Amino acid sequence: MRFIGIVTGAIITLLVLVYIGVGFLRPAMNGPARADLQSQGKAHSFVEIAMGTVHYRAEGPRDAPTILLVHGFSTPSFVYDDYFAPLTAAGFRVIAFDILGRGYSDRPATRYTEALFVGQIRALADALDVRAPFHLVGYSMGGAVVSDYADRYPQDVASVSLLAPAGIAPVDGVPPYFLTPILGDWIFRVLGPHLLLSRLEDGMEEAPDPDAFLARFREPARYDGYFEALLSTMRHYPFAPRAEAHGRIGEQGIPVLSVWGRQDAVIPIKGAQVLADWHPNAAVKVIDEGTHSITYSHAEEIVSFLIENLP
Numbered sequence: 001m002r003f004i005g006i007v008t009g010a011i012i013t014l015l016v017l018v019y020i021g022v023g024f025l026r027p028a029m030n031g032p033a034r035a036d037l038q039s040q041g042k043a044h045s046f047v048e049i050a051m052g053t054v055h056y057r058a059e060g061p062r063d064a065p066t067i068l069l070v071h072g073f074s075t076p077s078f079v080y081d082d083y084f085a086p087l088t089a090a091g092f093r094v095i096a097f098d099i100l101g102r103g104y105s106d107r108p109a110t111r112y113t114e115a116l117f118v119g120q121i122r123a124l125a126d127a128l129d130v131r132a133p134f135h136l137v138g139y140s141m142g143g144a145v146v147s148d149y150a151d152r153y154p155q156d157v158a159s160v161s162l163l164a165p166a167g168i169a170p171v172d173g174v175p176p177y178f179l180t181p182i183l184g185d186w187i188f189r190v191l192g193p194h195l196l197l198s199r200l201e202d203g204m205e206e207a208p209d210p211d212a213f214l215a216r217f218r219e220p221a222r223y224d225g226y227f228e229a230l231l232s233t234m235r236h237y238p239f240a241p242r243a244e245a246h247g248r249i250g251e252q253g254i255p256v257l258s259v260w261g262r263q264d265a266v267i268p269i270k271g272a273q274v275l276a277d278w279h280p281n282a283a284v285k286v287i288d289e290g291t292h293s294i295t296y297s298h299a300e301e302i303v304s305f306l307i308e309n310l311p
Contacts, residue, residue: 055077073166140295159254256282264292
C-alpha cells in the first residue's frame with residue numbers, strides 16, 4: 001500500500017508539473033507580443049475596452065453604414081478577410097474583430113458567457129464610434145452571439161445575418177470529460193494542441209489557400225490562454241436554440257438573413273427550416289456543396305448575397 005501511495009503521489013506530482021510547465025512554454029499575449037505581430041504584418045489594430053485589449057480590422061468611411069463581422073468558436077476574424085474589399089466597395093464600413101480568448105485579443109481568466117460576448121460587442125461599438133443601427137453578421141457560434149446582441153440591444157441593430165449559425169437547432173453536446181473540473185483543465189492545457197487543433201483543422205482544407213490559412217490559425221493559438229478560453233466557453237456559453245430570443249427579434253422587425261451549407265456536419269441544414277419557421281420573411285441562401293467552412297470557402301457567394309439583401 002505504501003508503494004502504491006508513493007507511485008500515485010509521483011504521478012500526481014508529474015501531472016501537476018507538466019500542467020505548470022506547459023504554461024511557461026506558451027508566450028503571453030501582451031503589449032510587446034502585439035507590437036511584434038503588427039511589425040510583421042500579422043495584426044491590424046488594437047483598442048482597449050473594459051474587458052481587455054481587442055484586436056480588430058476596420059475599413060471604409062466612418063459615416064457609412066457599418067457591418068460588424070463576428071467569427072465563431074475557435075477560428076479568429078481573418079475568416080472574413082475576403083469580405084472587406086467588396087463590402088467597402090459597396091459603400092459599407094466593415095469591422096471584424098477577435099472575440100475575447102481568440103486571435104490576438106486578450107484571454108481574460110473569466111467565465112466566457114453570453115454576457116461577456118454581448119458586452120464585448122457593445123463596448124467595441126462604443127470605442128470605435130460605430131453609428132447605430134449597424135448590421136451584424138455572425139458565423140457559427142458568432143451567429144448565436146449576434147442573435148443574443150440583437151435580442152438585448154434591438155435599437156442598435158439594422159439587420160442580423162447568420163452564416164452556418166449556432167443557436168438555431170440542437171447540436172452535439174460537449175464530451176463530459178471536458179466539463180469535469182481538473183481533468184478537463186489538464187486535457188485542454190496539455191493535450192489541447194494535439195486533440196483539438198487536429199479536429200478544428202479538418203475543414204481548413206477548403207480554404208482558398210489551405211496552408212496559409214492553417215498557419216494563420218496556428219499562430220494565435222500558440223499563445224497562452226487560448227485553450228483555456230475555449231474550455232470556459234464550452235462550460236459556460238449556452239449553445240441551446242434561441243427560440244424566445246428570435247421571437248423578440250422578429251417582434252422588433254429586425255431583418256434576418258441566413259446562409260447554410262447543405263453538407264454541413266457541424267451545424268446541420270435542418271436548422272434552416274427551424275429558422276424559416278421563426279422568421280418566415282428571412283432571406284435564405286443554401287450552398288449545395290457547402291460545409292461548415294462556407295464563410296471562407298464560399299466568401300464571394302456570401303458577400304454577393306449580403307450586398308443584394310441587406311436593407
